[in-house]
Structure formats: structure tokens, C-alpha cells
Amino acid sequence: xxxxILPEFTAEEYLRWEDARTEKYxxxxxxxxxxxxxxxxxxxxxxxIRSAFERAFAPCVTFGSDVKIQVAPNSYFxxxxxxxxxxxxxSATAVTSPTVVVEVLSPSTQGYDRIYKRGAYRAMxxxxxxxIVHVEIRRIEVDARDDAGVWKTHPYDGGDTALxxxxxxAVDDVYGDAPAV
Numbered sequence: 001x002x003x004x005i006l007p008e009f010t011a012e013e014y015l016r017w018e019d020a021r022t023e024k025y026x027x028x029x030x031x032x033x034x035x036x037x038x039x040x041x042x043x044x045x046x047x048x049i050r051s052a053f054e055r056a057f058a059p060c061v062t063f064g065s066d067v068k069i070q071v072a073p074n075s076y077f078x079x080x081x082x083x084x085x086x087x088x089x090x091s092a093t094a095v096t097s098p099t100v101v102v103e104v105l106s107p108s109t110q111g112y113d114r115i116y117k118r119g120a121y122r123a124m125x126x127x128x129x130x131x132i133v134h135v136e137i138r139r140i141e142v143d144a145r146d147d148a149g150v151w152k153t154h155p156y157d158g159g160d161t162a163l164x165x166x167x168x169x170a171v172d173d174v175y176g177d178a179p180a181v
Contacts, residue, residue: 007031011074015093026068027076028116035078038106042135046080046104048174049133053083053100056167060085060099069095071120080104080133083165086126097126100165104133118143122151129165138175 008030009017017032018025024035038046046065054062063082070076081102082095101121103113114132121130122143130143138158143151144165156162160171 011070011076014076019093024066024068024078026078027074029072030074036106036109038104039135042080042104042106045133045135045175046102048176049102049104049131050081052169052173053081053102053164056169057083057085057100057165061088063095067095068093069098069101071124075120077117077120081131098124099126100129100131101127102131102133105135107136110134131162131164133174138171140171140174 009027009032010030011027014025014027014032018027026033026035050062050064061084063084065078065080067082068076068078069082076094079098079101081100082098083100084095084097085099086097088095103117105113118130118132121127128145132141132143134140140156140162142154142156142162142164144154144163146152154163156171158171158175161168162171162174
């Protein structure tokens with residue numbers, strides 16, 4: 001579980017504070033939270049998704065977990081994969097209008113990620129799809145807005161083909177030979 005380690009910060013204070021650190025931290029409604037690293041299996045899955053998305057969504061720009069996104073005025077997260085399909089300022093320190101975001105779940109933070117972060121991501125006007133990837137089982141949940149702008153969750157299991165922002169991906173290809181963690 002992630003716990004706040006410092007008193008409430010403004011976005012500007014957080015950005016200055018984090019810039020002076022070698023570790024990564026997220027800002028959750030003004031509170032700085034230590035960003036835990038993942039397992040090797042977690043990283044393999046995130047890399048497979050990033051590689052597949054980079055090919056499928058070109059000319060959109062795809063980023064990995066070293067790039068933070070501003071999800072609200074006082075909240076910044078480090079998703080595992082971010083796809084941006086509008087103009088990108090490569091000198092910026094954060095993405096502000098992602099099109100697709102991927103969170104690969106960790107056993108210790110999955111409840112927080114699936115509830116709190118999911119709600120924060122869905123509130124972003126630019127976001128069209130949120131992909132939540134389980135690591136203990138072969139399951140991907142794709143949250144996407146329907147034609148009326150209402151979010152719907154579409155679960156896909158091993159053997160299925162997932163639809164993400166108009167592109168299809170075999171669930172098993174995302175996991176490859178990565179074992180459950």
C-alpha cells in the first residue's frame with residue numbers, strides 16, 4: 001500500500017520537490033506518495049504493451065513508466081504506458097492530455113489503482129481508454145467511453161482479443177511467456 005510521506009503540497013511544490021529526488025513519487029490530491037517499483041514480470045508485461053501500442057497507434061507518441069501525467073490540478077501519476085495522440089511538447093515534464101493510459105496492477109496496490117486511480121483517470125477529458133492489466137491472471141480490463149460519453153468496462157481474458165481505442169490486441173500476446181507474479 002502507498003502511504004503519504006509528507007504534508008500537503010501544491011502541484012508547483014511537488015514538481016520542484018520531486019525534481020531534486022532520484023526516486024519517483026506521485027502526487028495524490030496534494031499528498032506525495034512513494035512510487036513503488038514492480039517485479040520483473042510486471043516490467044515484461046508493461047514493455048510488451050508499450051511495444052505493441054507504439055506500433056499500433058503510430059503516429060501517436062507512446063511513453064513508458066518514467067513519464068508522469070497530470071490527472072488533475074493537484075495530482076500526478078506514473079502509469080506504466082501512456083499514449084498521446086495530439087501534439088506533444090517533448091520539453092515538458094508531464095503529459096497533460098493522454099489518449100490511452102495503461103496501469104499494470106501490482107498485488108500490493110491493485111485495490112487503490114482499480115478504484116482511486118481509475119476514477120481520477122476517467123475524469124480526464126482527453127482520455128479515451130484506460131487499460132488495466134492483471135498480473136496474477138491473464139485478464140485485461142479496458143475502460144472506454146461509449147458514443148454518449150459514458151464509461152464502460154470491457155473485460156478480456158487469455159485467448160480473447162481486446163479492443164483498445166479502435167485497435168485489436170491478443171491478450172496472450174501481451175503476456176507472452178511472462179509468468180503470473
